[in-house]
Amino acid sequence: MLRIVLINILLFLLPFLIYAAYVVWVKGVAANRAMAGAPFLWLILAGLIVLFVGLLTLVEFTGGDREGSYQPSVLEDGVIKPGGIN
Known part of the structure; x- marks a missing residue:
């Protein structure tokens, strides 16, 4: 769970990091002043868009087979056999 959080x-902060790197590298501003005067509204919107696209990608390309049927875990001979989608 912590990995997902x-x-x-990171996905939300990615536009902020890219903007700060751009300002430091191209404009030659000191690293501690890189975010002074930054367009925070646009960076927040870009961060939310990147986060939303990342979550949609995660939902779409991970998980089990959508056409299968779920088989719950069962207890056989004192051993729990894990469930899954068949």
Whole structure:
């Protein structure tokens, strides 16, 4: 769960990091002043868009087979056999 939260935070902060790197590299501003005067509204919107696209991609391309049927976990001979989608 922590991995997913950290990935979501990174996806949201990605536009901020790219903007700061651009300002430092191209405009030659000191790293500690890179975010002074930044267009925060646009960066927040871009971060939300990147986060939303990332979440949609995660939902679309991960998980089990959508056409299968779910088989719950069962207890056989004192051993739990894990469930899954068949």
